[in-house]
Amino acid sequence: MKVKRALSYLRHRLSDIEEEDYAQKEALEILAHLLGVSPLNVYLHAEEEISEEELQRILLERLKGKPLPYILKKAYFYGRPFFIEEGVLIPRPETELLVEVFLSLGIDEGLLLELGCGSGAVAVTLLLERPKINVLALDISPKALKITQINARHFQVENRLFLVRANWLTSLKEGPFFRAIISNPPYLSTNEWTELTPEVKNFEPMTALVAGPKGTEYQEILIQEGLKYLASHGIIIFEMGYNQASRIKDIVRGWSYRFYRDLLGFERVILLWIEGENT
Ligand SMILES: C[S@@+](CC[C@H](N)C(=O)[O-])C[C@H]1O[C@@H](n2cnc3c(N)ncnc32)[C@H](O)[C@@H]1O
Secondary structure, three states: OEHHHHHHHHHHHHOOOOOHHHHHHHHHHHHHHHHOOOHHHHHHHOOOEOOHHHHHHHHHHHHOOOOHHHHHOEEEEOOEEEEOOOOOOOOOOOHHHHHHHHHHOOOOEEEEEEEOOOOOHHHHHHHHHOOEEEEEEEEOOHHHHHHHHHHHHHOOOHHHEEEEEOOOOOOOOOOOOEEEEEEOOOOEEHHHHHOOOHHHHOOOOHHHHEEEOOOOHHHHHHHHHHHHHEEEEEEEEEEOOOOOHHHHHHHOOOOEEEEEEOOOOOEEEEEEEOOOOOO
């Protein structure tokens, strides 16, 4: 089948399970995968033939509800393709705001701590964008650490990335080690998990998304304990749910803070620092 015909065929079939915009995006990602090019370059190959058998295999799995990144073993984050497998959270576009805000702070060197690295999308992106920083990234999931290592090797930043299996901050030695702590923590409540689409619930790891009955459990620990690990002028930055800003405001006593909004206007990232310290 020619690429241009495959594109309209895929768009049409995928629109049975998702919005048109999303169907177009996924159709391009499937074709990019089959052609071995970036999704932006698919149109340049419009007249090429692709394997119809492989296209049907991918489409069938997708129509059964499996998320595309788990089928293609690839998820785009901050414009780069990351290796991904079931058992590890698919990096979300929302998390690009976390990265964007961090990059706007002018922190160009020093050691950062990432809590809950998942696929490594955040840590690896920061290492690529800021060539003089180092990152200590931890996760409770051995699979996440393995995938982070694969991505770090692929993007050739593994010599600036230290990986540790740990349960949040419990086994970290206290001390002024980190210029910044960054995290996209699990932040859903147990109730919110039950309301997720089957596509998320049936395939993505619950431990990557759910914090506990409140949803803010990991963020609270970070706010209460984070200072013990920060160097002077250190900052904490983390992602939160679209509905969590007011609860987080109630627990950030002692910190100065600023929220950052996503494109829909929700406060989704918070930056914390200690007043009087020039960040
Ligand atoms: C929302 S995911 C974020 C993954 C990745 N940073 C991203 O943004 O795509 C949260 C991560 O925290 C990890 N995690 C969950 N509970 C943890 C714990 N108690 N200690 C360390 N990591 C934990 C999960 O395994 C998951 O990889």
